[in-house]
Amino acid sequence: MPLRIVAVVDDTLGLWRAIHNQIIPTAPLNPDEVAERATRHHLTLAYEGETPVGNATLRPPSPGASTATVIVRVLPQFRRRGYGSTYLAWMLAEARALGATRIETVVLASNEGGLSFALANGFVEFDRYTLEGDTTPFIDLYLAS
16 A cells, blocks of 8 residues: 655644654653644654554755755554655655755664664764753764765
8 A cells, every 4th residue: 555645734743743752752742842843844644544654854944055854754563664765755855845955864873773774765974962861862864865
């Protein structure tokens, strides 16, 4: 069954948040944080039929800039089925349609599968940082190919 990708609306903010918090447990978001992000970023959900398989964030380029950030998250039970590759390709096309010429992503260092996926898809690490109060770093990568 093909992957169906839809924009997040008010009724699906909670689902987007639940997926994010399951995959990024060291930096959980509360409902207000997700609602605020939805005003600045393009948040999407991916479904197989009616079953949610993941979510994504597209931080569009700022005015006068050409860098976008694309973060694709696929729930563990749906990985290694091609959903991540399909979702990433869709999100990259969206970022490029918004004028992005450089695309970055962010992966939690403890998410070994996510980091391997990013590296296998042409992303290259350029920074690591740990948020105040956290112990697990985030890894910033850019798309090199």
